[in-house]
Amino acid sequence: xxxxxxxxxxxxxxxKRESAIVLEAGKEYLVELRLGTLAEKEGHSSYHxxxxxLIKKKDAGLVAKVVDAMTTNETLFFRDLKxxxxxxxxxxxxxxxxxxxxxxxxxxxxxxxTGQEPYSIAMLIHQNFPNLVRQWNYQFxxxxxxNSCLDYARAAVYNQFEVNRGLPIPYLVxxxxxxxxxxxxxxxxxxxxxxxxxxxxxxxxxxxxxxxxFLRNVLIxxxxxxxxxxxxxxxxxxxxxxxxxxxxxxxxINLDPKFKRVDTDLNVNCYQVLP
Amino acid sequence: MKVLIIDDAxxxxxxxxxxxxxxxxxxxxIAENGMEALEILGHLGRVDLILVDWNMPxxxxxxxxxxxxxxxxxxxxxxxMMTTENSMDKIVTAMDAGVNEYMMKPFSKDILADKLQIMGxxx
Numbered sequence: 001x002x003x004x005x006x007x008x009x010x011x012x013x014x015x016k017r018e019s020a021i022v023l024e025a026g027k028e029y030l031v032e033l034r035l036g037t038l039a040e041k042e043g044h045s046s047y048h049x050x051x052x053x054l055i056k057k058k059d060a061g062l063v064a065k066v067v068d069a070m071t072t073n074e075t076l077f078f079r080d081l082k083x084x085x086x087x088x089x090x091x092x093x094x095x096x097x098x099x100x101x102x103x104x105x106x107x108x109x110x111x112x113x114t115g116q117e118p119y120s121i122a123m124l125i126h127q128n129f130p131n132l133v134r135q136w137n138y139q140f141x142x143x144x145x146x147n148s149c150l151d152y153a154r155a156a157v158y159n160q161f162e163v164n165r166g167l168p169i170p171y172l173v174x175x176x177x178x179x180x181x182x183x184x185x186x187x188x189x190x191x192x193x194x195x196x197x198x199x200x201x202x203x204x205x206x207x208x209x210x211x212x213x214f215l216r217n218v219l220i221x222x223x224x225x226x227x228x229x230x231x232x233x234x235x236x237x238x239x240x241x242x243x244x245x246x247x248x249x250x251x252x253i254n255l256d257p258k259f260k261r262v263d264t265d266l267n268v269n270c271y272q273v274l275p
Numbered sequence: 276m277k278v279l280i281i282d283d284a285x286x287x288x289x290x291x292x293x294x295x296x297x298x299x300x301x302x303x304x305i306a307e308n309g310m311e312a313l314e315i316l317g318h319l320g321r322v323d324l325i326l327v328d329w330n331m332p333x334x335x336x337x338x339x340x341x342x343x344x345x346x347x348x349x350x351x352x353x354x355x356m357m358t359t360e361n362s363m364d365k366i367v368t369a370m371d372a373g374v375n376e377y378m379m380k381p382f383s384k385d386i387l388a389d390k391l392q393i394m395g396x397x398x
Contacts, residue, residue, distance in 0.1 A: 081392050160361060160379055166389045169366065169377045178363040 003028045007051045011035070011066070014054070018067045019145055020201040020226045031070070038069045068146045071221075075113040077167040078120045079216070080248050086268040087121070087212075088128050091243060095211060096132065105138045106210045108237070109193070110200070111218035112142035115153025116162070119185060121214070122192040123171050133192075139208055143198035150195050156185035200230050209239045217247035224255065231256040235273050244271045276398055277321065279304045281312040281339065282328040282357070287380075291326060291357070294384040298391070299398030309334025313342065322352055324396055327374075329358035329365070337372055344373040353394045357382065 011031050012023040023031070035047035042065070044050045054062060078084050095105070109118040118140065126133055144150055163172055163183045176183045198204060200218070213234060219227050231252050234244055243262065246252065246269045252259045259271040278300050282288050292303050304319065306312035308331040316322065325343070329336040336356060343349045355376040356369045366377050378390050391397075 076389075078389075078393075081389075164379045164382060165386050166393075168393045169370065173363070173367060173370065176363075 001048065003032050003047070007031075007048065010051060010055060011070070014063065015067065015070055018063065019071060019199060020223075021071060021221045022223050022226075023070070034069045034072075035066065038065060064147075068148050071145050072149055073111070073113050073217070075116045076165050077116045077163070077171075079117065079166060081166075082248075082266050082268050083214075083216075083245050083270065084120060084124055086264055086266045086270065088124055090264065090266075091212070091270075092125070092129055092132070096129070103136045104211075105132065105136055106208050106239075107138070107140045107212045108207065108210045108214070109140075109142040110198075110213055110215045110234075112144045112153060112193075112195070113146070113149045114162075115142065115149075115156060115193075115195070116158075116166075117214055117216065118142035118153070118193040118195075119156065119189055120167075122189045123175050126189060126192065127171070127174070138192075140193045141207060142193045142195045144195075145197065145199050147197055150197060154190075154195050156190050157182045158185070159183070200233075201226060204233065204237070207237065210237055210242055211239055212243045212245070213238060214245045216245055217250070219246065219250055227252075228255050231259070235259070238273055240273065240275070242272065244273075245269065246271065276300055276323050276396070277302045277304065277319065278324045278326065279306065279312060279315065279319075279322045280326050281306045281309065281331070281336065282326075283307050283331040284328070287328065287357075291387070294387050297384060298388055301398075308332055309336060309339030309342070312339055316343070316349065321348070324391075324394070325352060325354045326357050326378075327354060329356060329360050329369070337369060340369070340372045340374055353396060355390060355394065 008028050008031060015021050015023050032047060035050055039047045039050040042050060054066065107121060109121065112118050132138065142153065159182050163176065175186050175189050177186060215234060219230065235258060238244060248269055250269060252271060258274050260274050262270040262272055264270065278295055280288055280291050280303060288305055295303055304315055306315050310333040327336040327339055336358065340354055354374045355378055356374045357378045357380060359380045361379045369377055376390050376394050378386060
């Protein structure tokens with residue numbers, strides 16, 4: 001028996017309430033797939049019985065597991081490559097060349113999933129800006145809604161498919177060790193980022209103002225009012241001359257007129273706040 | 276943009292050629308082993324990209340790479356090893372021999388596309 005309309009509606013409302021993520025019509029297959037897997041893990045005969053339990057009982061733990069299962073998103077090392085080229089060839093050199101009072105650099109990967117994005121940033125910096133690593137006060141944050149993704153990111157052991165996709169081979173050789181469990185990222189890179197759970201629509205807790213925020217390929221899951229709310233909060237979290245990176249098909253222009261696109265010859269989706 | 280695929284498995288040659296065509300590459304040459312590849316390159320004179328398997332009869336991919344890098348005409352061509360060999364020491368050996376990138380099999384079109392982008396190869 002396939003997913004009933006009422007069951008899909010229930011899950012969509014739960015997700016919207018807990019995470020503001022919009023589950024559009026047409027995504028029934030995703031609910032069947034993700035909750036089917038979760039149902040098996042939880043000892044249910046099917047996702048129908050899992051959803052029935054959710055409807056009958058207010059089980060915060062199960063709700064959290066459902067949200068986690070539905071929000072786990074794909075990520076890649078050096079996704080789209082151009083933002084990282086821009087970071088390496090222009091943004092970081094310019095930033096480091098500015099007159100410095102505190103030699104401080106704060107970076108936030110705001111929907112880090114299983115860690116490939118923050119670790120790509122870390123490897124790039126470690127390889128190309130060793131002085132920054134040795135001498136600057138840097139605080140690098142990586143957050144996600146999903147605890148299972150964060151656990152995976154903290155463990156930083158990746159399978160062949162994950163390291164085969166997007167990761168330049170010199171980085172694999174320099175920063176990974178091959179183990180029984182898979183390709184394990186070395187400590188010197190792992191310790192560059194602090195991972196914590198964060199729900200973009202709830203209170204963010206304390207974080208310093210950021211020089212660079214990566215918010216790539218996550219706004220697409222929210223409705224327009226939520227996108228506006230998140231972008232407004234991002235503006236507050238950025239330093240006046242800070243940078244916001246979005247996914248290659250995203251723009252804040254129609255959502256928040258206080259962002260302007262950074263003009264680059266690399267055609268990178270990078271924005272700054274208008275003064 | 277001239278590409279040379281070197282692999283003794285016909286399925287890999289067909290699949291890789293199909294992926295490259297979907298990615299916009301039209302001039303694709305094929306060889307079944309390193310020896311045949313050297314002959315083809317002797318006629319072609321120039322290619323922009325070589326995708327080479329490791330384990331092949333007559334001349335394997337590693338020996339092919341070492342041989343081709345001795346020739347000044349091919350010292351700068353982009354070479355990617357595509358192979359089931361997935362151990363760190365094999366990867367390091369291939370890099371020391373002069374490959375620019377290394378793609379483990381099995382691979383998808385997306386993986387190939389990303390690797391080409393890493394090497395700066397555009398159709």
